[in-house]
C-alpha cells in the first residue's frame with residue numbers, strides 16, 4: 602500500500618499550494634524537493650543552476666528524491682523536472698500515488714510572472730509560445746508517470762483538494 606502522494610507537473614501548476622492543503626486535510630507531512638535541495642546545498646535553486654549548472658542540480662534532485670521516496674505518509678511536492686529521470690519515477694511510484702497537476706499555458710505564464718525570478722529554466726523564456734513548447738516537450742514524462750490528472754487552471758484550493766481526495770479514495774493502492 603502507498604501512503605505518500607507525489608504531486609508532479611509543470612512549474613506554476615500549483616504543486617506547493619495544493620500540497621499544503623492536502624497535507625493539512627490528510628494529516629501528512631508536506632515535503633518539497635526544491636526546499637530540501639536548497640537546505641542541503643545552503644543556496645537557492647537559482648544559485649545552484651548559476652554556479653554548478655543544471656546537471657549538478659539534477660544529481661542533487663535525484664539523491665533527494667531517493668531519500669524522500671523511502672519515507673512514508675508525506676505529500677511530496679516535486680520540482681517540475683523530477684519526472685525527467687526514470688529512476689526518480691520508479692522510486693516515487695513504489696511509495697506514492699502520482700498526481701499530475703496541469704494548467705493552461707496562459708494561466709501558467711501568468712502565475713510564473715507573478716512569482717518573480719526564482720525559476721532558472723525560464724530565464725528569458727516567459728512568453729506563452731515558449732512556455733507552450735517547453736510544456737509540450739515535458740508532456741510525455743508527466744503522462745507516463747501519472748496515476749491521476751487534475752487541472753488546476755481554476756485554482757479553488759478547497760474544491761481541488763476535495764476532488765483529489767475523492768479520486769484517491771477510488772484508488773485501491775492508496776492507504777490514507
Ligand code: S3P
Pocket residue numbers: 610611612613616635646679680681682683719720721722
Ligand atoms: C524545474 C522546476 C522547478 C525547480 C527547477 C527546475 C523544472 O520547480 O525544480 O527550477 O525543470 O521544471 P517548480 O516546478 O516547483 O517550479
